[in-house]
Amino acid sequence: MTEQVVLLDEQGHGIGVADKATVHHLDTPLHLAFSCYVFxxxxxxxxxxxxxxxKTWPGVVTNSCCGHPGPSEPFVAAVQRRLADELGLPAAPSVDLLLPKFRYRAVMDNGTVENELCPVFRAVTDTAPDLSPDEVDEYGWMSWPLFVSLVTGGELTVSPWCRExxxxxxxxxxxxLTWPVADEAGLPAAARVVA
Incomplete structure (x- = not known):
């Protein structure tokens, strides 16, 4: 089955869908995505x-997991699906919304563009990952203060979305572990539909 992503207008309303395999190029349209930080x-x-x-940012260090909710797929279900697909992690006890309005645009050296409205989530688990080699090359656990220090100090280069x-x-x-959970009402319109 072909994986699809939700296309957005500048106000965050859904305007259609596109095949994930074809959406990232030199003029990538704005679309719905998510990032998850697993602790x-x-x-x-x-x-x-x-x-x-x-296709985008191969071999680059980043946060735990990223993905795209499908049309009408609830965000939490999409996050849990990608945690299973990429990292072999069973459903986390909780998936919490942290940054409902995060958006970024980044351009690779070859001109390929990422252009996403990308709410950020947190999941907590003590299960060891079982990596999908098509998605993730390697992983490690790092204290949050050390990660922040290395990223903000420029000693660890990470994906542009992770850096922001x-x-x-x-x-x-x-x-x-004590970050406040954000109100889903803060999500843009298309994201609220699949929240």
Missing amino acids: NSRGELLVTRRARGK QVDQLVALGSDP
Whole structure:
């Protein structure tokens, strides 16, 4: 079955769908996505390296998991699906919305564009990942303060969306396990439909 993504207008309303395999190019339309930061009960972040075969940012270190909700797919279900598909993680006990309005646009050296309205979520699990080699090359657990220090200090190069998200997540407080859960009413219109 062909995976589809939800296309958006500038106000965040759904305007159609496109095949995921064809949506990323030199003029990628704005579309709905998500990022998830997986922590264990010690507050360590699951950091991953994207598979080298990925179309966008191959081999780049990033947050735990990213993906696209399908048309009418609830966000939490989409996050849990990708955690299972990419990392072999069973359904997390909780998937919490953190940054409902995050949006970014980034351009690779070859001109390929990412252009996403990309709410950010947190999941907590102590289960060891079982990586899908098509999605993730490697992973490691890192303390959140160390990750923040390495990213903001420029010692660890991460995906452009992760770099922008780190600054916004830091503003939520020093302990990722106690970050406040955001109100789903803050999600843009198309995201609320699949929230």
